[in-house]
C-alpha cells in the first residue's frame with residue numbers, strides 16, 4: 001500500500017546568522033498549511049504503522065538478543081582480546097566444512113598479512129572449545145600455544161615489516177554458542193532440515209573461526225564452503241564456482257573483493273532455494289544481481305516481500321551515492337534469528353521476515369540494506385562509535401518509510417523512532433562510553449542516533465547535509481570512521497564548528513525538557529521558553545546545563561494559517577517578544593518534530 005504524497009510541510013533552511021558565536025544558520029520557515037496529516041489520519045493506513053511496528057519488533061528482538069549475549073560479550077572481553085596487533089591483514093581464506101546435522105565445523109583458515117613492525121608474536125582468537133590441531137607459517141609447521149581464547153604463534157625469528165606472510169590454522173569442533181539468540185555459529189532446523197548460520201557482531205567470530213578480532217583491519221576474503229549433498233553454502237561476495245567432491249559433498253567458492261571487517265563475514269548452510277532480482281545502477285548501464293537464499297517452504301512468501309528491494313537500493317543510491325558493492329551483489333539469506341544482520345553483500349534476515357509471511361517488512365529490509373553504506377563500506381572505527389552503523393541505518397530506514405508512505409520526515413521520526421516508545425531507553429549517550437558493550441542501550445544508539453542525523457539536517461541545510469554524508473563516506477570508504485570524522489565532514493560543509501551540537505546530542509544522555517508559555521499582545525506575542533531537564537550537557541564548560549537550539553515556534557493564526565518563527569534558545573528561561581501582523585490563536589513548539597525533546 002502506498003499513500004499519495006500530499007503537499008507536505010515545507011521546512012526551509014535559509015542562510016544568515018543570528019548569534020555570532022554560534023554562527024548558526026537561521027531556520028526561518030514558511031509553513032504551507034498541509035493536508036498531509038489529515039490525509040494520513042483519514043486513510044486506512046496499516047502500511048507505515050505495520051512497517052514501523054515490525055521494524056520496532058526487530059529492534060526489540062535485537063535488544064533481547066544483546067541482553068542474552070551480555071555474558072558472552074563479557075567473557076569475550078575477559079579472554080584478553082588484543083584487537084590491534086602490529087600487522088596488517090591482506091586476505092582471509094576460509095576453507096570450511098560445515099555439517100549442520102552433526103553441528104560441526106572443520107577447516108583451515110589462512111591469514112595473509114604484513115608486519116607493521118618487527119613481529120615476534122601472532123595472536124589470534126578461537127573459542128576454547130574449538131580444537132586447533134596444527135598451523136603452518138609460510139608453509140612450514142609452527143607450534144602454537146593457547147591462552148584461554150587466544151592462539152599464540154611465535155615465529156622462530158621475528159617477521160619484518162615490508163614482508164608478506166601466511167599463517168594457516170587448521171581447526172575443528174562443535175561451536176558451543178547456539179540457539180536462536182546466541183552468537184557465533186547457530187545450529188537449528190526448519191521443516192525438519194538442519195541449518196548452520198552465523199552471526200558474529202561484535203565479538204563472536206572466534207566462536208566459529210580462528211580470527212583477529214580487529215574491526216579496523218579490513219581484508220579481502222574468500223570462502224570455500226563445503227556442505228552436505230543437497231545443501232547450499234551462501235556467503236559474502238561473488239560465487240565463483242560449485243564443486244562436487246568425491247564423497248558427494250559440495251564446495252561453494254565465494255570471493256569478497258571489497259575489503260571487510262571480520263565480523264561481517266558469514267557462512268550459511270541448509271537446503272536453501274535461491275532466486276534473483278536485478279538492480280539497475282545509477283549509470284543506467286550496470287546491472288547487479290540481488291540474490292536471495294530462502295528456505296524452500298518460504299520461497300513463495302519471500303518472493304513477494306522482497307519486491308521493493310531494487311527500489312530501495314536506488315533510493316539510497318540517489319541520496320548518498322551508488323551502492324557500495326556494485327561489482328558483486330546484494331542479497332539476503334534466511335537464518336533462524338529474530339532480527340537481521342548486515343553481513344557484507346548478503347544480509348542475514350530472520351526467517352520470520354524472509355519467507356515467514358507476506359507482511360510488509362520494508363523497515364527491516366531498508367535498515368539492513370542501509371548498513372551496506374553505513375556499517376559495511378564505512379565501519380565504525382571503535383565500538384564506542386557503533387551509532388555510526390546503527391543510528392545511520394535507523395535513519396535511512398525512516399527515510400525510506402517516509403517517502404514510501406508520503407509522510408513528513410519529522411512525523412515519522414516522532415511517531416516511530418522516538419526511543420521513549422520502547423525499551424525505556426535513553427539511559428546512555430549515543431556515543432557509547434564502553435566499547436565492550438556496544439548494544440547495551442539500543443534506544444540511544446539506534447533511535448537517538450537516527451535523531452542526531454535528523455536534527456543535523458535543518459542545522460546545516462538539506463544540500464550540505466547530503467554533501468557532508470557523501471564526503472564522510474568517500475573519506476572512509478572500505479575503511480572506518482569515527483564520530484570525530486563525521487563531525488569534521490559536517491563542519492567542512494557547514495563552515496562553522498559543530499562541537500556544541502555533538503556535545504549535547506551525541507555525548508549527553510537524555511533529552512531537553514521544554515516548557516512553553518505565551519501571552520498575546522495587540523501586535524505581538526510574548527513567548528517564554530524554559531528548559532527543565534536536570535542533567536548537564538557533556539563536555540560543555542559554559543551554560544553546562546542548557547541545550548542550544550533554534551526552536552521552531554509554530555504560530556497558529558486565527559485565520560487558519562500557520563507560520564514557523566524560529567528563536568535561538570540557550571538559557572534556562574528565555575522570553576521572546578515577537579511582532580505579529582495577524583491575530584494569533586496559539587503558539588506551539590516544533591510541531592514538525594525536528595528536535596528530540598519532551599514538552600511539558
Ligand SMILES: [Zn+2]
Nearest residue numbers: 367371390393
Ligand atoms: Zn542495524
